[in-house]
Amino acid sequence: MGTVSTARTARRLAGEHPAWLLLRSTDAAAAVALLGRHLARGTRHLSEADLVARLEDEIAELRRQGFDLAPSARSQVAEWLRDGILVRRPCVTPDGPHAPGQPEQIEQIEQIELSDGGLAAVAFVARLARPHPVATPARLAIVLGALRDLADDAEPDPETRLAALRARRARLDAEIDAVRHGTVTPLAPGDAAERAREILALAADVPADLLRVRADLTSADAGLRRELTASGPTRDAFVDDVFRGVDHLGDTPAGRGLTAFGDLLDDGEHDAVAHVTRLLQAPGATAELTSGEVAALRRLVADLRAATDEATGTMTALRRALQRAARSGDLPLERALAGLLREAEAAALELADDVPPHTPTSLVLKLPAVAPVSPSGVVPHDPADDRPAPLVRPRPAAPAGSGAPVDLAALRALARAAEIDDDELRGYVNDVVARRGAATIGEVLRVHPATQGLASIIGLLALAERHARRTGEAEDVAWPGPDGTFRHARLPRHRFEEPVP
Structure with a gap:
């Protein structure tokens, strides 16, 4: 890529990439501190109301200390959402307690979390605040070992592959003999701490990677939904695939990568927990690590599992919504309803600072004699069932000019x-x-x-x-x-x- 192309790409990223927007903003220092505290350390997502409540006092205190922030937490969160630093994503959560032996009810709600760019910016500043040598032997050993394993796994020639496996076995046999004869000494505390830090640094990038996977899944879902709104053989083929059980979302590169990542974690999670336990119990292995680094090692596997489950939950929610939309055929109506709800929400947010919550209005909604209830209150809901409820289809309209005119009395009788x-x-x-x-x-x-x-x-x-x-x-x-x-x-x-x- 030439200099001009590189410069143009950098200029485009400077104007649209969330990480660059955050780091070059006037409130970058305060934003990194606030977002890192509330959305990058253990808690990955919050409802908008909870996030605003947590930020309100801290933003007021930062403003008194001279930091350039929005006048209120709500407006500051809206600004971060507009810049793509924060994103709204569906979050699948259990819907309250359930009786033993009964299926767990699942509710999909919308929560706010850091985008992949926002998380990358927070992690970048954290690395600047805690610098460590980049060209370490531990990192070089990890790179060289990964290259060797990749070359061995990608080798198509059986003889060369067999030679590589024999060499690996010879190395293992030599290590086994050394341990039997007592000639192997454990790593020095400094070397063990160095390797542990490299592992933590590599693992710290996984949540941001999975956020990018979730963004790719959301983008792929939008493309699939555009196929649903289209007409013609493409949409018919897509709907046929859905009824045959084809998982279009799982077949995307992001879906396949997430599935492979989850399978790998499932296979190695138990062993990884055992390895962390052995490392923490080894005398002197963590002596040169800080308490924060030791705590990060303890929750390493749990954090990887939580990030993977969140990404998998996003793909599951998108897949089920796509299946319901394809089977119901009501996607345009749902989109129109969602647009109206967003307009109403935007109007309510504009008035929230000026109109008290209990202000009386002149609107009167007459309720029917039969109290409205949710369908889930009448028919038990099975979260594992993707089939939509039976559709109520209206009777086809009569051709224009045929039949008797509409009778108001008849409509009242109905x-x-x-x-x-x-x-x-x-x-x-x-x-x-x-x-x-x-x-x-x-x-x-x-x-x-x-x-x-x-x-x-x-x-x-x-x-x-x-x-x-x-x-x-x-x-x-x-x-x-x-x-x-x-x-x-x-x-x-x-x-x-x-x-x-």
Whole structure:
């Protein structure tokens, strides 16, 4: 690459790469300290509300000390999100406690975390603050050993590969004989500490690498969703693949790499934990390490597992969402709804600093007589089941110019058939109570017959449970059915003694 091309690339990165934007910003020093403290040490992601609450006091104190930061934590977080230093990602978490033997309910929520560029900038500053020799023998030994293993594994000639394996076996046999004869001494504390630091330095780059994998997965998911919104044979083939169980997201380079990384960690995790334990128990092996480096060694495997699980959870959530979108065919509608929700959220955030939370509004939302519930409250939800709920498909519209015109009375009748007219029943009860001073359900029905049949009986009984006094007796009620025949039932007697609000 020529000088001009390199300079142009650097200029582009300076204007768009999150790491470069963070390091050249006026608040770089404070940003690195805040983000490193809250999103790069153990805790990798937080909800926006939790992050703002944690940063509020610290940003105020830094501003008093002369650091150039936004006036509030919320606006500072919004600025970091705009620059790509922070990103919003779906996070799959357990949805509360679950009964023993029952499947764990899974909830997907949106949380904020450092982008791969933001994490790289924080790690870069941390290395500057704790410099160590770069050209160390330990790092050179790791590089040369990795090159040797790569050359051996990539060798296509069986004879050359066999010779390499025999040489490796000879080296191992020589080491075994030396240990048997007691001629091998352990590494000096300084050399052991040096190798441990190199391992920690290499492992520190893994979370940033996995963040890039998650970003690549999100980008690949966006490309696959564009195929869903397209029309023609491409989309049909894609949907067919989904129904046949083809994992398009897992077949991307990022998906294959993440799967291989997870398999390798699964195979070696137990041994790695045992190796760390042996290292920490060896006399003098960690004598020259700081307490922070020893703590980092203790949680090394756990941190690798947590970062891998987060990336795998992202791929699982994206895969399931893609499968549901392909099977439901409602992706355009979902995208439109998501856009409206983002617009509403943006408007709410703009007003949050000026409008108190309890400010009354003139908006009134009339609730139906039947309380709305989540589908998961009616049908048990299995998180392992990717199949969507059965679709409710509307009847195809009649061709223009055919059929009778729309009848408003018919539409009102359909609405009454689908919903209990709570206002009508409340008016009937208040009318009878105003005349008599008190009334039961049977007395209300004798004055005002049930216009909705059984639905009116259910509505009156619901009103009585909330606003009437139960006497402990029973009464007979009657109402006309659809065929004109009267139906009868025996209900607990309730007495309305005052108007229903």
